[in-house]
Amino acid sequence: KAGVTQTPRYLIKTRGQQVTLSCSPISGHRSVSWYQQTPGQGLQFLFEYFSETQRNKGNFPGRFSGRQFSNSRSEMNVSTLELGDSALYLCASSFQGGAGETQYFGPGTRLLVL
Amino acid sequence: GENVEQHPSTLSVQEGDSAVIKCTYSDSASNYFPWYKQELGKGPQLIIDIRSNVGEKKDQRIAVTLNKTAKHFSLHITETQPEDSAVYFCAASIGGGGADGLTFGKGTHLIIQP
Numbered sequence: 320k321a322g323v324t325q326t327p328r329y330l331i332k333t334r335g336q337q338v339t340l341s342c343s344p345i346s347g348h349r350s351v352s353w354y355q356q357t358p359g360q361g362l363q364f365l366f367e368y369f370s371e372t373q374r375n376k377g378n379f380p381g382r383f384s385g386r387q388f389s390n391s392r393s394e395m396n397v398s399t400l401e402l403g404d405s406a407l408y409l410c411a412s413s414f415q416g417g418a419g420e421t422q423y424f425g426p427g428t429r430l431l432v433l
Numbered sequence: 434g435e436n437v438e439q440h441p442s443t444l445s446v447q448e449g450d451s452a453v454i455k456c457t458y459s460d461s462a463s464n465y466f467p468w469y470k471q472e473l474g475k476g477p478q479l480i481i482d483i484r485s486n487v488g489e490k491k492d493q494r495i496a497v498t499l500n501k502t503a504k505h506f507s508l509h510i511t512e513t514q515p516e517d518s519a520v521y522f523c524a525a526s527i528g529g530g531g532a533d534g535l536t537f538g539k540g541t542h543l544i545i546q547p
Contacts, residue, residue: 364536422535424478
């Protein structure tokens, strides 16, 4: 079974631009979560989607948004990029996002904002 | 919200020795505690997890212990091998599933000296 895939793997943007990152979960998984990883703040929860609905979100500004499609693939969007948005963005999938389910992480998209 | 502290930030041990990483959490409602291993260029991979109704769990060379009263949990790796070198993250969650989000510690860089 193929793992979680994320595209692109690397991205360079300039301040003020917007960016869209994509995540394809493991086949059959319907829950997709997004995390931001930085050296200073570590791994932080952004939001989680299930059946095209956002069920939970972390403490991030509204510039960070996401969506999920009917095939469970998910995208996250960051508008008006700031230097501090430079990070590794990780997506994780699980069957339904329920208790006891292992979350499988993708390799991440490394975003550099100049 | 939940806060997870992880120590030490770097741990160097001789191959064959044991390694112990400790975490404390703040929210007594947390009931799911996974440990992830992250290798360079890869996303975090679950290595073991424990729930609040269990005090200890073991999987071959890896074990996790949980003390709910003291709100701390630990990862124990015995007979360390070179491939154990990586960054290890502890995490805590109230619901235990992807929908609830994971709060991560800042990570421990484990170095296995040959």
